[in-house]
Amino acid sequence: MSKLLDHDKPIYMQIREKIEDQIVNDQLKEGEQAPSTNQLVTFYKINHATVSKGVNQLVEEGILFKKRGIGMFVAEGAKKKLIQKRKDAFVDDYIVGLVHEAEKLGISEREIVEFIQKIKGSEQA
Structure with missing residues (x-):
């Protein structure tokens, strides 16, 4: 776990997200004990x-249990x-705006896919 906390976001949310990240990245597996x-x-x-506020939100959502x-x-x-x-949030935060902007600019779905493939290809090089 990284000790660095971002001063622009509430700390309880950062604690919550760090635990979520550990679960998504398999550092914490289902059934395993989470940090107290x-x-x-x-x-x-x-x-x-x-800390309790962030952890309790995860309990309320059924991510953690006591x-x-x-x-x-x-x-x-x-x-x-x-x-x-996170997929739902990704669609809301990125895809919806991308689709709307692409429509304004006359960019086709095929072109969007090509842009993504080009960017992914340049990152792998």
């Missing part, structure tokens, strides 16, 4: 309430839920 609130407080040197007296664990299906949520 106390571990996160110590690691990031931040307020307990801030075992009383033991800790937090990654729920079954958490990775799949997170990937779908």
Whole structure:
């Protein structure tokens, strides 16, 4: 886990996203114990309430679950839920605007695909 936190985004959201990233990247697998609130407080040197807010959101969404007296664990299906949520956000944040702008400029779907392939090809070189 990177210790660097971005000052432009609420800290509880960053904590939440770091845990989500660990799940999506298979650093935390379903059924495994997630870092405790106390571990996160110590690691990031931040307020307990801030960490709890981010972790509790993940519990409310069914990404993490609590075992009383033991800790937090990654729920079954958490990775799949997170990937779908991020795909939906990707469409909303990037694709919708791209399609609207392409329509304004008269860019065809084929041309968009070619642009993407060109960019992906140049990144692999």
